Amino acid sequence: MDKLNQALDLFTEGLRSDPEVRLDIRRELQSHLEEKIAEETIAGHSDEESLELALKTFGSPVEVADDLADANRQRMKFRARMRLLAGTLLIPAVIICAIFSLNVGSSFNFLGSIFSVGEASTLNKVGKIFSFNIFPRYTPEQQFILYGDHTKKTNAERQKAIWDKFPDNKIYAANYITSLMGSWSYDGKNRDFVLSEIGRAERLDPDNALYNYLAAGIMLKAACKEIALPQKDRKIQTQYRIEIKDRALLEKAMREYLIGVNKKYCSSYTKDLLKQRLQIIGRADSLGGQLEQISVAAGTILPNLSFYRSMSIIMPEYAGFLIKEGKKQEALQYLNTWQQFIRHINSDGDYLIGVLVTAAIARIDMEKLPPLYEKLGMAKTAKKVVKDAELLYAPVKEFKEKVRLFKFKPAVNYGGGALTNVLLPGLGREFTNEELAPERHVEYVFCQKITLAVINLLLLIGIIFATGTALYWRLRSGSRLLLLTPPPRTMLKIMSLSIILPGIIYFALTQIEPLSGYNFGITFNFPRFIAQMSLLLLFIPAIVMILTGRYVATRCRELGVEIPPPSGKFQKILAMVGLAVLVIMAFTPLFIKPPYFINSPAIFVLSAGGVILAGWIILRIAHLVSIIFSGKKYNVYYGAVARMVALTLALAVLVTTCIFRPILDWRETKFIQADKLIFGSAESFTRVENDVIRELKNKMDQALNKIQPTP
Secondary structure (H helix, E strand, O other): OOOHHHHHHHHHHHOOOOHHHHHHHHHHHHHHHHHHHHHHHOOOOOOHHHHHHHHHHOHHHHHHHHHHHHHHHHHOOHHHHHHHHHHHHHHHHHHHHHHHHHHHHHHHHHHHHHHOHHHHHHEEEEEHOOOOOOOOOOOOHHHHHHOOOOOOOOHHHHHEEEEEEEOOOHHHHHHHHHHHHHOOOOOOOOOOHHHHHHHHHHHHHEOOOHHHHHHHHHHHHHHEEEEEEEOOOOOOOOEEEEEEOOOOHHHHHHHHHHHHOOOEOOOOOOOOHHHHHHHOOOOOOOHHHHHHHHHHHOOOOOOOHHHHHHHHHHHHHHHHHHOOOHHHHHHHHHHHHOHHHHHHHHOOOOOOOHHHHHEEEEHHHHHHHHHHHOOOOOOOHHHHHHHHHHHHHHHHHHHHHHHHHHHHHHHHHHHOHHHHHHHHHHHOOOHHHHHHHHHHHHHHHHHHHHHHHHHHHHHHHHHEEEEEEHHHHHHHHOOOOHHOOOOHHHHHHHHHHHHHHHHHHHHHOOHHHHHHOOOOOHHHHHHHHHHHHHHHHHHHHHHHHHHHHHHHHHHHHOOOOOOOOOOHHHHHHHHHHHHHHHHHOOOOOOOOOOOOOOOOOHHHHHHHHHHHHHHHHHHHHHHHHHHHHOOOOOHHHHHHHHHHHHHHHHHHHHHHHHHHHHHHHHHHHHHHHOOOOOOOOOOOOOHHHHHHHHHHHHHHHHHHHHHOOOO
16 A cells, blocks of 8 residues: 555556645546456456556656646645745746846956946956946936036046036036146137136135146146156256246236135145045945946046146246346245245145145245345245255155055065055055955955856856756647656755855855965965856755756656666866865965065966866766767656756745845945945045045145245
8 A cells, every 4th residue: 555655646646736636636537446456356366566557557757747737727726826836937937036136247347447448348348238227326317417518528528517507516616627627728729718627617716826826837738848858867856947938828827826826725636536426435345346436536626736747847947037127026026925825735645646746846846946046145944945846845855665565565466355455565664464364355256246246147047957858848749847846855855965065165264364365366376266256156056966967867766657767987187176276276375475476387287177177068968968869768867857957946046035145245345345445435546545644744834834934
């Protein structure tokens, strides 16, 4: 009777979603079988023989299960039909959820922010294709403040639209003028238009010297030509000779400069605009958000610095012309403005480059002004100018010396991430490995998220391929393969061993930094990181295939279904050797000694393992292709494997999306919040750069307060 019950369970397996229908059909089958068994017993067969003969009359359990499921589908209750429908819609739902939840396009956009400039880069274009922004991040007005009117052709026109909408806002006026100056060409064709726009902004902000300096700078570009003199010693600052092309325009420009230097303040409002835009972006807890903030800060243009420098060169030259012409009082009027000019531009130096330009101007004044004062018979004043200018230049001189000493410190080169190595070496500060760790780990987590997106992409491709293969084999075999569908317990086991366990092992190993290499920046650890990610990419589908194949093979043996022979030893050897190479490469402790670490041997070993595994993959694909075009001998087996693989991969996508991705997001946020160097600045590119700028500006302000006005 045990064998009879087992047979009845197999025959009605396709009806398990509706227990009542299954029980009813089971009773009917049992009645028919018992009648047949009785007939065979009367014919003289034993009980066991009678059961075997009775079962043979019904045919293959696989075919019986399929036929009964099809014949009784209409009798199944609504709840059971919904369960069947849910199973049918599982794969499409998983595909849609994975694409939207992973947001692969954002990864391409972030990479585009790192490796390219501008919205037209290839990575940004790919990112737009794969981005699914159902809910806009910014309101139309916020988008407008951030980027201007995108219907306009040039950046200046886009920024002008902001000022046109808020005509009384001084910040937007200055932003438009600096954008206009950034795109202004020196050919003089649109000089009158630019000067008129500057005048319009000056009427809104009459006490701001910025507009006078910009207007003077435009006129100076047309009135004079700076010619660099031959330079024998690179350590000495480049000297220039001024060639006057339009004396009247030169005098007009210098009068404009004099008007500006006597105004109350000079401000381009760059910091105010940056703060406003960063407030719109909001607090960023991901690398992508932080890169967007850095990108917004980097997008700030500072054309005024070039004009400040030109005026610092031309003003002494103009004063020299006046002295030669006997206009000593007029020349002195210009010479005595140097301190106020430096006060103005130092107060507006909100970026490191601005502070450096201010110091460079102090150095120019230190070299050019004293000889002119001596020509006027003011030797004491000349000495005072040298002393005062040296005092102003001293903070930056000290800073540059620190930069020279700390630029090649191993702690930055080896212990920092890619952003650290780009942004921090030029700041003249030494950092500990503990200070560099958060940003370094953020980059690792970001790359892990990219890898997770790749894994899910491969899983989705696998789902589509496996589903198509299952349908193909179903058509060839004519069977719905209901008896080979795994129970939930088996699916849970496969999921745990193929998806969850490898993820846990990988996470545990990466916490051991000598093994993972995460105590070094990803630039130096990149070959090993690729090996680690490759192991995940290979192990997850490989374990899924192995466990699925074993279950289906065992089930087929129970049902008498033919299974193909195992793969050859050569393929197994290739797979084992390739995986061994990757494991060694991925978790061999990494040691770096200054000054350099050569990645070539690591890349060679990694390439060798990749070639071996590629050979194994090619052989496996060729084997599968040969099977597809073979006969129907193993169609039931391969159909069942494909169907089960599709289901397993679909569940794997849910696990990676709903478990692994949130964990990575949480870790990314945690490291960003712990970082004190790169992330979180609302005023400059990085926190530490903002600290350096504030320190240098304060020292220069203290120096300016110490010196007395030039008499």
